[in-house]
Amino acid sequence: xxxxxxxxxxxxxxxxxxxxxxxxxxxxxxxxxxxxxxxxxxxxxxxxxxxxxxxxxxxxxxxxxxxxxxxxxxxxxxxxxxxxxxxxxxxxxxxxxxxxxxxxxxxxxxxxxxxxxxxxxxxxxxxxxxxxxxxxxxxxxxxxxxxxxxxxxxxxxxxxxxxxxxxxxxxxxxxxxxxxxxxxxxxxxxxxxxxxxxxxxxxxxxxxxxxxxxxxxxxxxxxxxx
Numbered sequence: 001x002x003x004x005x006x007x008x009x010x011x012x013x014x015x016x017x018x019x020x021x022x023x024x025x026x027x028x029x030x031x032x033x034x035x036x037x038x039x040x041x042x043x044x045x046x047x048x049x050x051x052x053x054x055x056x057x058x059x060x061x062x063x064x065x066x067x068x069x070x071x072x073x074x075x076x077x078x079x080x081x082x083x084x085x086x087x088x089x090x091x092x093x094x095x096x097x098x099x100x101x102x103x104x105x106x107x108x109x110x111x112x113x114x115x116x117x118x119x120x121x122x123x124x125x126x127x128x129x130x131x132x133x134x135x136x137x138x139x140x141x142x143x144x145x146x147x148x149x150x151x152x153x154x155x156x157x158x159x160x161x162x163x164x165x166x167x168x169x170x171x172x173x174x175x176x177x178x179x180x181x182x183x184x185x186x187x188x189x190x191x192x193x194x195x196x197x198x199x200x201x202x203x204x205x206x207x208x209x210x211x212x213x214x215x216x217x218x219x220x221x222x223x224x225x226x
Contacts, residue, residue: 096216
């Protein structure tokens with residue numbers, strides 16, 4: 001993990017000091033910025049692997065900062081995680097809408113946050129073969145052969161279930177919103193209800209015996225590493 005670069009953007013100096021200390025102990029290269037404008041400039045310069053971003057900041061708040069970061073081409077693969085005292089559902093929805101990969105409330109203990117950061121980096125190191133084969137723990141999804149393997153057991157899924165699973169597995173640190181799932185799996189030419197997604201998710205859980213597909217109420221779905 002030692003070569004990974006993490007950028008902390010927060011206007012609270014004590015937060016920057018505590019997180020910097022703990023992340024550096026873990027072996028990460030840590031950079032800090034005290035507002036959104038400074039954070040964007042630094043991100044362009046250092047191209048961090050992960051940005052931990054506060055919501056409430058002077059000059060430019062976290063939501064606006066995240067939106068601007070997501071428009072910068074060379075930062076498209078950078079993970080962005082909000083770390084905020086705001087725990088309301090609407091704040092979290094705004095964070096995901098702005099392009100965040102995750103949203104964490106500031107009451108989290110440093111050791112737990114470190115574990116979450118480590119897990120995010122482990123997920124991004126999954127094995128991809130030209131985006132046609134995805135391996136996540138004991139689950140292999142082979143798009144060429146339209147096959148799913150789990151613990152050596154083969155599953156043949158209906159096309160929409162397979163497409164849905166492949167989409168979620170293609171970016172495990174991302175929360176896929178319902179509208180995006182409907183567009184990418186069913187397409188704009190097919191009219192289906194949102195309950196259709198719920199039914200397909202339930203079938204995948206039952207058939208594969210996995211509970212790693214998480215439901216984020218009011219937002220969408222996310223596949224986590226098993």
